[in-house]
Amino acid sequence: MTNIPPPPQIEFTNVTKTYGTVTAVKDISFSVGRGEFVTILGPSGSGKTTTLMLLSGFETATSGDIRLAGQSITSVPSWRRDQGIVFQNYALFPHLTVRRNLEFPLEMRGIAAAERRRRVDRILERVHLSGYEDRVPRQLSGGQQQRVALARALVADPPVLLLDEPLGALDRNLREQMQGEIKTLHREFGMTTICVTHDQEEALTLSDRIVVMRGGRIEQIDTPEQLYDRPASRFVANFLGEANILSGLDVPALPEGPVPVGSVAMIRPERVRILPCDAAPAPDAGRRQRVAGTVAGVVFAGPIRKYEVRSDSATLSVREHVSSEQPVFAAGDTVALEWLRSDLRVVAE
Ligand SMILES: Nc1ncnc2c1ncn2[C@@H]1O[C@H](COP(=O)(O)OP(=O)(O)OP(=O)(O)O)[C@@H](O)[C@H]1O
Ligand SMILES: [Mg+2]
Numbered sequence: 065m066t067n068i069p070p071p072p073q074i075e076f077t078n079v080t081k082t083y084g085t086v087t088a089v090k091d092i093s094f095s096v097g098r099g100e101f102v103t104i105l106g107p108s109g110s111g112k113t114t115t116l117m118l119l120s121g122f123e124t125a126t127s128g129d130i131r132l133a134g135q136s137i138t139s140v141p142s143w144r145r146d147q148g149i150v151f152q153n154y155a156l157f158p159h160l161t162v163r164r165n166l167e168f169p170l171e172m173r174g175i176a177a178a179e180r181r182r183r184v185d186r187i188l189e190r191v192h193l194s195g196y197e198d199r200v201p202r203q204l205s206g207g208q209q210q211r212v213a214l215a216r217a218l219v220a221d222p223p224v225l226l227l228d229e230p231l232g233a234l235d236r237n238l239r240e241q242m243q244g245e246i247k248t249l250h251r252e253f254g255m256t257t258i259c260v261t262h263d264q265e266e267a268l269t270l271s272d273r274i275v276v277m278r279g280g281r282i283e284q285i286d287t288p289e290q291l292y293d294r295p296a297s298r299f300v301a302n303f304l305g306e307a308n309i310l311s312g313l314d315v316p317a318l319p320e321g322p323v324p325v326g327s328v329a330m331i332r333p334e335r336v337r338i339l340p341c342d343a344a345p346a347p348d349a350g351r352r353q354r355v356a357g358t359v360a361g362v363v364f365a366g367p368i369r370k371y372e373v374r375s376d377s378a379t380l381s382v383r384e385h386v387s388s389e390q391p392v393f394a395a396g397d398t399v400a401l402e403w404l405r406s407d408l409r410v411v412a413e
Contacts (some may be wrong), residue, residue: 070098073223074095075096075134075254076094076130079125079127080128080132086136089118092111095298101274102230102257102259103260103266103267104259105261105276107262110280113228116290132145139300145224147223148220155213160200162188162197162199162201165197166184167184169219187218190245196208205223212286214227214246225257226258227260229262230242231266240338247269247270259271267288267304268304271288273285276291276299283299283300292305297411301330306381306383307332327412328411333383338359338382338399339400343400353405355375357375358398359372359373359394359395359397360374361395362393369392
């Protein structure tokens with residue numbers, strides 16, 4: 065018996081969207097499995113919201129095909145797509161109370177009044193807004209409005225959840241708390257989720273996979289760990305974390321061979337060790353590369369200390385966990401920087 069795998073929940077094939085002379089999304093293809101949490105990450109204007117709007121049906125693709133559970137969505141109106149959406153600007157009904165805002169998607173689905181009330185109460189509790197049901201949006205702070213928008217997207221238990229910067233207006237603490245809440249809700253309800261953000265930490269902590277967009281195209285798709293550890297390009301390496309590009313340095317042959325033309329060697333700041341300039345070589349010195357340098361700057365950031373070190377040809381960033389076993393260096397100190405050759409990465413220019 066052959067086992068035919070179920071179709072992906074969401075499938076983009078060669079999708080392009082143009083607005084007049086502007087190409088917002090250029091020939092993108094990717095798919096999302098049932099229950100997966102995928103984040104779209106990219107700088108402002110890279111096409112993230114457009115991708116979400118195409119999926120929600122608020123915009124129509126210029127060319128290409130989008131499928132939901134194997135069915136082309138061009139023929140399905142957006143109100144029948146059974147998706148919960150949080151828009152970048154919340155889009156709450158300004159004249160309706162919080163309760164009426166949340167009941168709206170339930171009414172659309174023909175759910176009876178008593179059940180509506182029960183569901184709204186339950187979801188308001190989850191987003192820490194019990195007691196706010198009789199206010200209208202302008203009587204709420206930006207962060208509270210954002211939570212109402214999230215609650216409205218979730219209240220009907222949709223199989224697909226689309227989030228556009230859902231936590232953008234929240235302060236750091238609330239943001240982290242809501243990230244945890246979104247993760248828990250995702251685990252409990254298992255809805256396929258696509259979340260747009262330009263916050264790299266949010267992308268890393270929430271997602272099963274991350275789609276990195278640049279100028280309307282997909283630059284790379286991978287798990288957070290692979291994307292961070294094996295960025296394909298300099299752009300991805302810099303967008304997701306900090307990267308030392310070793311273009312001026314004499315880089316020894318890497319485990320995978322010499323650095324090809326059009327690529328550069330890269331090392332993450334936390335993979336670089338800073339040592340006194342006369343430190344004895346490690347027993348496995350053959351596996352390491354060492355360069356001399358001068359400390360140009362030191363920043364204490366609580367659990368870590370950040371150094372900027374100038375060598376002959378480049379200024380490198382170093383991040384070290386603060387520990388009582390670690391010597392502390394000051395600006396002007398002559399030091400050695402050392403890393404494992406296996407920690408070097410080759411990325412496209
Ligand atoms: N309705 C429109 N008409 C014309 N151009 C548009 C329209 N919507 C988006 N664009 C353009 O398409 C490109 C992608 O926009 P999009 O909103 O998808 O970016 P984004 O990645 O969501 O950015 P941000 O992080 O700022 O929200 C931008 O250059 C934008 O100006
Ligand atoms: Mg946007």
